[in-house]
Amino acid sequence: MSRLRAACSCIALLSSLGAGELLAGDIQANVRDKAGKGVANAVVVALPATPTPGTTGGPSATMIVDQINKEFIPYVLPVLVGSSVNFPNRDNIRHHVYSFSPAKTFELPLYTGTPATPVLFDKPGVVILGCNIHDWMIGYIYVSESPYFAKTGADGKAVLTDLPQGEYVVRAWHPRLEGREEATERKLTVARSGATETVWEIGLLPDLRIRRAPIPGQSGYH
Template identity: 90%
Template sequence: MRASCAWVALLSSLGAGELLAGDIQAKVRDKTGKGVADAVIVALPATPMPAATGGPVSSMVVDQINKEFVPYVLPIQVGSSVNFPNRDNIRHHVYSFSPAKTFELPLYTGTPATPVLFEKPGVVILGCNIHDWMIGYIYVSESPYFAKTGADGKAVLADLPQGEYVVRAWHPRLEGREEATERKLTVTRSGATESVWEIGLLADLRIRRAPIPGQSGYH
């Protein structure tokens, strides 16, 4: 009897996390059926989550490499901080005037001493006062459950507690409002929940970079 109880306790300790968690396998494609990269999928529990406590959720990085923001899109959770190291051999002036976060990092090289804290949900558009084509996006999520699509348009939100979720998709060139992509999905412990979004994309208005005469790089 004692051995049997111990076996049940062991099974419970090993399997509890797996039994209570599931995945959302998402795919985002455009009107032609092609996978869309850099789309953010966010799942919000139907039952409101308790308010987060403690310090920042995490510290992330947006690099500046070859006069570009890398990554182009970075999803983070509210309360996260982001470093903006400049790995180029010239100075950059990073800024955002977005309502979700307004800040400026005046002309600098290397890594600023203090990362930028993102306290409110929303989309933060990054720019550089020196290089007009430098545009990047930080998607600040109120939910801890999010993922970004790869080149194939696929993303996996792993280990979600089972239950009901409101799930939506966002992209820098999304045609229409993010709220229009909302759908309700149920995450269970018996396999993954799959969902496909087909979205319209606006024209890419990023300024094209001109090649440097006689060199392999770009202005």
């Protein structure tokens, strides 16, 4: 009987250790401008200080960047390297989507509906989207080499979830970031459970996007 109890205790101990190994922590990020206001559409990414196999890259689900009312929706889309993105045109006119960015150069000539083949983003970096027909249409795809990333909401906050415990290099990026993304780097320690908080105060460059012009004699915009 004592041997049975000992065996059960051993099994329970191993089970608890196994469950503990599944525990993971979060990073609660807050990105603000110089005036202390939350910055939306910032991407926060955490890279393991000592990368291990399986923690970077790899296939991911197909994502979507819509074209609605002659705008890219969302304005900023973070994806994992190896992801594919579809660019459906939901307007009743044709668009011509392209990018000349080193991380991904591609072109989708004038079309409506959804292209038959999504675009594969197989290199990390920032991809700037444009439309040859509508100059004000600008969008961004942030291709992350790490699976641990998140985009800030209107309040400037984002949560990176389920990070294994350990040391991470964390940085923030925004389309109008003043300076280099690498300048935002910091080291954080993520515990086996719970949240680690971090705050950035970043400078923002002026928004130089071309403004949409009103349609003569109408209430809408081009």
